Each structure stands twice: as structure tokens, then as C-alpha cells.
Amino acid sequence: MRRRSIVVKIDVDKYLCKGCYICVDKCPTKVFEVSSVIGDYGIFLPEARHVDRCVDCGICELYCPDYAITIIRSGGNEA
């Protein structure tokens, strides 16, 4: 519960994302959803719609093959 409040936003770089949706499938609390926004590669970008559910496990960052995901925590932009 302590960690949940830290994550304020999960940023997906729309220039780098190739739309493999590993983040969508692998997030243990299903924070991500496929949005209708089209990224630079012509794919529907994943979007962190339910950041309130995030437990800050960092798996989306770790698994992202294109270093497109950044977890932004309160008090700084540190990974």
C-alpha cells in the first residue's frame, strides 16, 4: 500500500513503442489497456489507464523490448 501512492504516471514513448503488448499482458494488476491512439510504428499504443492499481513492480519497464516505458514516481523521474 505504501508503494501504490508513489507511481503517478506510466509514460509510453509513442515514437519507440512497436506494439508488442507484453506490458498489457504481463502487468500483474492489468494497469495497461490498448488505446485507440496510433504510434509512430502504426500500432495502437498501450496506455496506462489504471495507474491507481499499480503496485510498482517495474515489470513493464523490465520487459519492454524498446525501452519505451518509463514509470514516473512522485518526487522525481527515477527509474
Added chain:
Amino acid sequence: MGKYSLMMGSEALVRGAIYAGIRFYAGYPITPATEVAEYMAQLLPRAGGIFVQTEDELAAINMAIGASVAKWKAMVATSGPGFSLMQEGIGHAINTEVPLLIVDVQRGGPSTGQPTMPSQQDVFQARYGSHGSYEIIVLSPGNVQELFYLTIDAVNLSEQYRTPVILLTEEITAHLWEKIYVPGPGEYPVLPHATPPTRGDEGFLLESQLHDERGYNVANDPELSAKALWRLIRKIRDNVDKISRIEVKYFDDEPSVFIASYGCSARSALAAVKMLRQDGYKVGFLRLITLWPFPENTIRNAVRGASTVVVPEMNSGYIVNEFRLLGLNVVSVPKLGGEMPMPEEVYSIVKGVLS
């Protein structure tokens, strides 16, 4: 101060290489280049260098590339079949602009061929052996003293043009014992080693595909690929006259016939010229020191006025084609089987041409 010493061609080559700053040798035993490896194994560690006997020639040339990229001047020596195995690595060194000395002590081929016999059958393999369009520097020494100096020159050229340089010698020269002069330290110029440049805290990127100045792959871009490849070709092609060297003798009276040769065959050629001169025939002598890039202009100037060039060589007639392309009448004297063309053979052929 230098000193005079009696030594085998292979030893002269090794001492020349160490003089030129070679500190890494990787090789696989192969007749007749084994002596180079043996002398290297003995002398290189004492010079603070590293000798490795690798599992095959592919590993040898790639280890040498790694050593050259990381820190030291490096070389490999091989013969016939091993030279074939190294061809891919030569192309790699050309594209990544790695200075490297490759020695091919030629033996008879094809295949396992004639391991213990000399030949000059790798003349075209040295030039065209690797795949793709490229230019390469190939030097051919005529005697043991020159083997020593040309080894140093080859290393200097490879550093100057950042390209592999092939020293193409024959079993005869590599196994020949002659008295040579070994210069003292600093007596003969040696260039420093060039490693890939880095930028700031960024390391280098050595790309084996065609690449731009930063090392990034441009293989899918026709324009940039062509630019990258032309640069590699032009750095040799535009400097042919600076790179190439020939030796011309008996040319003052503008003879109409020249005997042109290279490597050990040139020794027979020179003997034949002397015999012909003694018998009153006006014949000139030309020896290629740089085989590739072929010194067209230099040769044109040297043999001006001559109509015929007789080319004795220990293969089925390779370099003779280059003379043919110069628009000269050529007489090929090919010699297969592992024996040198004898002065008498060349003598009688030239006599036939003159009469």
C-alpha cells in the same frame, strides 16, 4: 647501428615484422609458412608480444583483427589453403578499416596441391579472393633483404591507409638463406598504430556491414552504401602512384623488349636479361614490387618505346593479362609444377621473340 646477419627468409620476415612494431601473431601451422610461426613463437614473447597458435586460420585472422582493433599491430602468415580460409577475414578488415599484415607464402595449388613446392598461383586470389568490390595492396619481395624491408613497408602502408596489406612471397624466398642488413632501432621509419577513433565517452562502433562515419549500418541505403564503398576503393585507387613501386634495369638504351616479372621469378628474369645482354641483345628488365594496385602509369612510363613484354611467372599466366591491358604485345612464360622458370628457358623464348 644495424648489423649484417645470415638468415632464412622466414626469419627476416619475422624480424622485419617485429621491427615494424607487430606485437601480435596468430597462426595455424601450414607448410611452407610454418617457419614464420616458429620464429614468431620464439622471438615475439621476448619483444613483449603475444603468439597464439589457433584452432584454424579463420580464428587466426579474426584474432589478429581483434588485437589490432584493441591495441597492437597484428599479423598472420599462411599459405595456399589457409589463405583461402582467411579471405572472408580480409574483406572484413577492409570494410572495418583495420590495419593488418597478411603474409601468404605461396605453394602450389589448387586444393592441397603441392605443399612443399613454390608457386605464384595466388596472385589473383590475393587481389580478388574476398567477395565484393574492393582494392587491396599486395607486395611481392624478390629476395631476403627485400623481404625484411617490404614487411616493414607493408605494415606502414596498412597503418597509413588503414587497410590490410598482403605480403605475397613464395616458398623459395621464405626458405632461402641470404646475408641481409638488419637496421638498428630508429634507422628505418615505422608508423604508429591506428585504432578506431572514439568520441567523448562514447566508444567506437566497428560495423561489418557498410557503414557511415559514425559506424552505423547503411546497408539498406543505396546512396550511402555506394558512398561508403567508393571511399574504401578510392583511398587505394587514387593513390596508386604513391603506393606502387617497380624496379627497372637496363632501360637506358630504350630496348624494344622487356622481361617483366616479380618475386622469385624475377631472379631468373634478371639472369636471362644479363645473358641476353652479354650476347648483344637489347633487352630491358622490369620487376613489380607492388603487384596490386597494378602500377599502370609507372609501367607505361618505364617501358615507353618497348613493343613486347615477356612475362615469366610460376602460374598459368596471371599478371601477363595486366600487361596485355596496357596495350603491349605480351609473351607469357607460364611455369607450373613447382620449379622456377630457368634463365635458359626465358633466354631462348626472348631470343625467339627478337628474331
Added chain:
Amino acid sequence: MNPLIQNYLRSEYAQGKRRTIFCPGCGNGIILGYFVRAIDELKREDGFDDSKLYIVTGIGCSGNIPVPLKYNIIRALHGRALSVATGVKLVRPDSEVVVFAGDGDLLSIGGNHLIHTIRRNVGIKVILVNNMLYGMTGGQVAPTTPMEAITHTTPYGNPEPPLDACKLAVSLGATYVARWVVPLAKQCIQSIKELLLHRGFGLLECLSQCPVYQGRYVIGIDRPSKIMDYYLKITVVSDKPSYGDKITIGKFVDYERPTYEEIMWSIVNKAREGGNYEA
């Protein structure tokens, strides 16, 4: 862009002018992330000096993994990464040499060099990215492809049994051998850290997904995350390497013996004691 990884990229990649060439969902990008994180953690924990890092790669998809990184990178010929790396390590024994190679590169065309590099115990660290086929050329059978698998060059099923790289390495006396799968992020990062700190030859085989060819043809799943799940299903943790229906993962060997470059340099120093070379 992830700021942690951005710190370790070449300027063009860091500024977003260039992007990695991998297909969507490729394990190579994930391994790139693990490698950067391992180095980052080592730098913070142990003061690891990454300025002396040389990375040598082979040819194939895996050869493109380190290209965005700002280290000294040598892209060697197909199969010859270990030879080039040996050359680098011998003349720069104080440097850290890492090799990225694929299964075809390291086990098929470069198999001979693998055997002799392990035999010599050259202190280079190999990260073998195993996607069970040749991805770059379009999905052909590799020495690691399971038997009876359908690929573009085995349309009627693979007739050859696969090769277990870890078992080979252990039998040859490699001093560090581990195998992990891409979904196990922490284990992979920990293993890369151990590898970088290890003295002597180290091999980390990382089973990685190729959604485009391996997923569609060999396994029959094309969603990257589902292939990752599949990998977890077919692997079991063990201390003995095995590569069959079940693939064992874990650290198989970790010990030390004198390395090639140490022995080589002691020979050089000994030879110089007997008198320096004079021309």
C-alpha cells in the same frame, strides 16, 4: 524513452534519431535492457568500471543487441565473435570483454571457436541468445531447434536432435555456465552481473522469444507474452543442464581456474626475463 537506458545509449539513439531494428516483442530488446540494468547496478554497488568494456558480437539478430550502447563495439564476422574477443582480451587483459552471439552463430558456424575458447579458458563473457532458429535470415532450422519442429528449411519436420550449449560448455570445463529465460528478469540480471564479475570464461544462455518465426512456426504462438509464458512452462530449475522436452535452467557451474590471458602474460614476462628482444 526510459531514462535509465537512455544514459547508456549512443547519442543518436539517446536523442531518438535511431531506433533498434528488432521486431515487435523480440527478446533481444529485453536482453539489452537487462544488460544495461546489470551494468548500472554493478556500477552503483561495486564501482564496476565500464570504460574498459569491449563488446564483440556475431552476425544475426543477436548481433544487433549492443549496437545502441555507447561502449566499444566490434561487429565480427558470422561465427567469429569469440576469435575476435580472444584477440582483444589477450592484448587488453585488464578490459572486460563481452560477446553477444546467437545460437546459429555460436553453436553452428562458430562451434569450433566455442570449443577452443572454453578449453583455453579465455576470460570473455558470452551471452548466448537462443531463439531456437535463424531469425535474421527468416526462420531456418538451427542446432538448437527441437526435433520435428517445422521451419522454413525443415518443412516436413526437423530430422536433427538439438545441441545443448550448456552441457557442451560444462563438459569442456567452462568456469561459469548458466541458462535462464527472458521472462525471469531478476535471475537474468543477477546472472549477467555474476558473469561480468567472473574471472575466466563464462557462458550465459538466455532463451529468448522470436515471435515472428519461432513463435509462429516452431511453437505455434505468435503473441510475445504468450511465448514468454510457454517458456516458463517448458523449463525447470535444476543444477544439471538438459535440453529436451523439458529444458533445465539455473546456474550449472561456477568455479575458477587460471585464465588464458594470465598464463599467456606470465609466459611473456618469463620470456623477457631471459633478455629482451634485440633486432
